[in-house]
Amino acid sequence: MKQFFLFIVKGLTVLLLTMILLDVFYTVVYRKTDNRNKISFLFNTKNQQYDVVFLGSSRVNNHFVPKIFNDQGYKTFNYGITRSRLEESALMLKLMIERNYKIKNLILQVDLNINTNDHSEAIRSLFMPYIHQSETIRQHYAAIPEYNKLLFIPFYRYMHYDSRVGFREMYASLVHKETNALYNDGFNALLKNQRPMIAADLSKYYPKRNKAYEEIKVICKKNKINLIAITTPMCMSTINRDYFNHINSVYPEIHRFENAVTEDKYFSTCGHMNKDGAIEFTKVVFNAFFKPKSKP
Amino acid sequence: MFFNSLQFAIFLPIVFLFYWFVGNKSKINQNYILILASYYFYSCWDWRFLFLLVFSTLLDYLSAIQIEKSDTQKSRKFWLWLCISINLGFLGVFKYYNFFADSFAELFQSFGFNTSPILLNVILPVGISFYTFHGLSYIIDIYYGRIKSEKNFVDYSLFVSYFPLLVAGPIERATHLLPQLKKRRKFNFEKAKEGIYQIIWGLVKKVVIADTCAVYANTIFDNYNSMNSLSLMLGAIYFAFQIYGDFSGYSDIALGTSKLFGIDLLKNFNFPYFSRDIAEFWRRWHISLTTWFRDYLYIPLGGSKGSKWMKIRNTFIIFLVSGFWHGASWTFIAWGLINALYFIPLLVLNRNRNNIDAFRLSFNLNSFQILSNILITFTITCLAWIFFRAKTINDAILYIKRMFTDLHFSEQYLSIERYNFELWSLLLIFILTEWNSRTKIEPISGKYSWLKVSLCMAAILALGVFSDYKEFIYFQF
Numbered sequence: 001m002k003q004f005f006l007f008i009v010k011g012l013t014v015l016l017l018t019m020i021l022l023d024v025f026y027t028v029v030y031r032k033t034d035n036r037n038k039i040s041f042l043f044n045t046k047n048q049q050y051d052v053v054f055l056g057s058s059r060v061n062n063h064f065v066p067k068i069f070n071d072q073g074y075k076t077f078n079y080g081i082t083r084s085r086l087e088e089s090a091l092m093l094k095l096m097i098e099r100n101y102k103i104k105n106l107i108l109q110v111d112l113n114i115n116t117n118d119h120s121e122a123i124r125s126l127f128m129p130y131i132h133q134s135e136t137i138r139q140h141y142a143a144i145p146e147y148n149k150l151l152f153i154p155f156y157r158y159m160h161y162d163s164r165v166g167f168r169e170m171y172a173s174l175v176h177k178e179t180n181a182l183y184n185d186g187f188n189a190l191l192k193n194q195r196p197m198i199a200a201d202l203s204k205y206y207p208k209r210n211k212a213y214e215e216i217k218v219i220c221k222k223n224k225i226n227l228i229a230i231t232t233p234m235c236m237s238t239i240n241r242d243y244f245n246h247i248n249s250v251y252p253e254i255h256r257f258e259n260a261v262t263e264d265k266y267f268s269t270c271g272h273m274n275k276d277g278a279i280e281f282t283k284v285v286f287n288a289f290f291k292p293k294s295k296p
Numbered sequence: 297m298f299f300n301s302l303q304f305a306i307f308l309p310i311v312f313l314f315y316w317f318v319g320n321k322s323k324i325n326q327n328y329i330l331i332l333a334s335y336y337f338y339s340c341w342d343w344r345f346l347f348l349l350v351f352s353t354l355l356d357y358l359s360a361i362q363i364e365k366s367d368t369q370k371s372r373k374f375w376l377w378l379c380i381s382i383n384l385g386f387l388g389v390f391k392y393y394n395f396f397a398d399s400f401a402e403l404f405q406s407f408g409f410n411t412s413p414i415l416l417n418v419i420l421p422v423g424i425s426f427y428t429f430h431g432l433s434y435i436i437d438i439y440y441g442r443i444k445s446e447k448n449f450v451d452y453s454l455f456v457s458y459f460p461l462l463v464a465g466p467i468e469r470a471t472h473l474l475p476q477l478k479k480r481r482k483f484n485f486e487k488a489k490e491g492i493y494q495i496i497w498g499l500v501k502k503v504v505i506a507d508t509c510a511v512y513a514n515t516i517f518d519n520y521n522s523m524n525s526l527s528l529m530l531g532a533i534y535f536a537f538q539i540y541g542d543f544s545g546y547s548d549i550a551l552g553t554s555k556l557f558g559i560d561l562l563k564n565f566n567f568p569y570f571s572r573d574i575a576e577f578w579r580r581w582h583i584s585l586t587t588w589f590r591d592y593l594y595i596p597l598g599g600s601k602g603s604k605w606m607k608i609r610n611t612f613i614i615f616l617v618s619g620f621w622h623g624a625s626w627t628f629i630a631w632g633l634i635n636a637l638y639f640i641p642l643l644v645l646n647r648n649r650n651n652i653d654a655f656r657l658s659f660n661l662n663s664f665q666i667l668s669n670i671l672i673t674f675t676i677t678c679l680a681w682i683f684f685r686a687k688t689i690n691d692a693i694l695y696i697k698r699m700f701t702d703l704h705f706s707e708q709y710l711s712i713e714r715y716n717f718e719l720w721s722l723l724l725i726f727i728l729t730e731w732n733s734r735t736k737i738e739p740i741s742g743k744y745s746w747l748k749v750s751l752c753m754a755a756i757l758a759l760g761v762f763s764d765y766k767e768f769i770y771f772q773f
Contacts, residue, residue, distance in 0.1 A: 001485075159762045161763060163761075166758070
């Protein structure tokens with residue numbers, strides 16, 4: 001039996017060592033990668049200076065064309081991430097401050113995402129490789145139930161979020177396989193059009209007070225960032241467009257742009273505009289809040 | 297409590313310590329500890345079904361004693377059929393009632409009668425097919441006088457509900473397991489070490505192979521309408537490895553766990569995808585069920601004695617029942633039937649026992665033929681698996697039809713944001729590992745075992761699927 005216990009102790013040691021080695025290896029790989037997604041890019045850059053930064057979900061990622069702003073003399077980047085919620089947007093902003101970014105204006109999408117205070121598990125996972133390196137990330141997630149496991153058990157975070165930061169993503173990072181996430185200053189155009197278009201149904205949606213949004217407001221105030229919270233367009237056949245009318249009853253400061261683009265030809269799906277729609281919409285937003293600094 | 301859960305990782309060492317340190321003094325103590333652990337293990341799913349398990353155990357135990365006591369053949373027969381009827385009655389109600397009610401309603405509707413069947417809103421007690429078959433084999437063996445009835449209720453209960461085999465087999469025989477439970481087990485380091493290796497390899501099969509394949513197979517089967525021929529072929533292959541990794545992985549963990557308690561269980565898989573014909577496949581796949589059907593159904597029906605038509609009839613019955621055993625669905629029945637159709641030509645030509653001996657490969661024509669036969673057997677097995685995996689027979693037929701008519705063999709980006717072909721290297725490594733260790737129980741033991749353990753652990757940690765947890769497929773049977 002003694003022999004068996006020694007065997008088990010040996011096995012557990014091998015297991016622990018394997019976990020530590022894998023953890024170190026994965027973390028080093030992710031730390032050296034800045035071309036896979038906007039979070040890795042953000043984590044691996046410092047001291048960026050922006051006139052305008054966009055934050056939000058796919059309704060930012062696919063809707064704002066930084067080139068239109070850049071051409072008018074505003075240094076702009078689209079940090080919108082498909083599937084992210086306001087909780088992740090708040091962390092993105094906090095990370096930008098931690099990485100010493102200087103931001104003058106933040107355009108934040110606040111529309112469908114104030115239907116919930118929930119987070120996005122898929123996007124949360126992308127922050128996990130940096131949890132040991134960033135105090136901001138640690139503080140942001142300190143209250144979540146798995147925090148201690150994620151922080152203290154070697155390799156646990158890569159197992160827990162294996163579909164996003166597991167072997168497959170690590171390997172792609174290791175061989176420097178680029179994605180298109182950072183092309184066009186972060187704007188990802190949708191080129192296919194769903195026809196017939198299926199109407200989005202917002203009948204179960206109602207705006208609520210959102211902790212992350214309120215946190216973003218505080219951060220912006222503290223760091224003298226001009227926060228422009230806006231809604232973004234949805235197709236006219238959306239069920240319960242009245243949802244947008246209720247937004248201002250919760251947050252009156254939110255600028256309404258859901259009707260800025262209305263024609264179906266500008267929509268890829270009911271909730272997402274195509275490239276032409278994004279260009280039209282970005283022009284509308286630019287003209288509403290900015291003036292050209294230089295002529296194109 | 298699944299074998300690949302944290303709960304089980306805590307449960308197993310606790311039982312192990314109690315078993316060897318508290319109960320070590322006598323066989324009685326050892327069995328008490330195991331039976332308590334087994335009932336706790338079972339109640340983790342649903343404690344209410346514990347009553348069913350205890351009732352089934354008690355029924356078989358008492359019936360066996362009554363059969364042995366009976367003076368007349370009539371009385372022996374009475375107890376046998378009473379026990380069989382009640383056991384199959386439970387199985388029928390819990391597993392098959394809704395299927396029959398639905399099927400009869402559909403049949404009546406096809407004749408123009410409108411009926412709405414009364415369906416039972418019950419969940420299937422986990423492992424019911426396995427422990428029912430356990431009990432049946434025991435009672436039939438008693439009836440035929442192959443064994444003596446077990447008088448010690450604790451020993452018999454442990455035979456039925458021993459936790460490593462309780463929920464998904466292997467389906468044990470009283471002749472094999474009961475004698476082991478009648479003796480005090482002594483700790484054997486080599487056996488325990490082998491058990492640990494087997495558990496680790498079982499986890500590799502489950503977490504790395506089965507669960508990874510499941511991610512791709514599920515996407516392809518769920519969206520077969522939009523898949524090209526290559527994706528559909530790969531989908532069938534991925535499912536073949538999913539079910540093999542899942543079930544044989546489970547069996548490895550069960551056998552390995554049992555070895556930690558000094559008890560050997562029946563081998564359930566013997567590298568079935570290296571079979572040279574379908575008969576050999578069925579001698580290597582889910583061996584404990586196949587031999588159960590052979591001994592308790594096929595042979596009593598006449599087996600391979602009698603005319604060719606009798607043999608064909610018996611083969612069909614065996615495969616149909618085997619399909620039906622897997623679940624109350626026409627897809628399983630179709631899967632059984634297809635396997636019967638594969639088997640019949642071998643039976644008619646008296647070639648069903650051609651490939652019994654072990655083989656070696658070298659650079660010659662014979663080896664090429666063996667490899668071709670293995671490939672053909674695997675291909676037809678994959679085709680049958682499509683019926684097993686599809687939601688309906690119609691889906692399976694459309695899947696196969698599209699596979700042979702689409703004729704596009706390009707890479708395809710799936711909705712899971714992965715390409716259809718991505719698993720080939722993982723499967724190739726797995727196949728080569730299995731091939732190299734096909735004469736052993738697991739590939740870890742032997743030279744450089746610690747290096748192999750490390751590699752397996754790294755594979756489980758790095759390649760395993762943890763975020764999208766998948767139950768063992770055979771738990772539902």
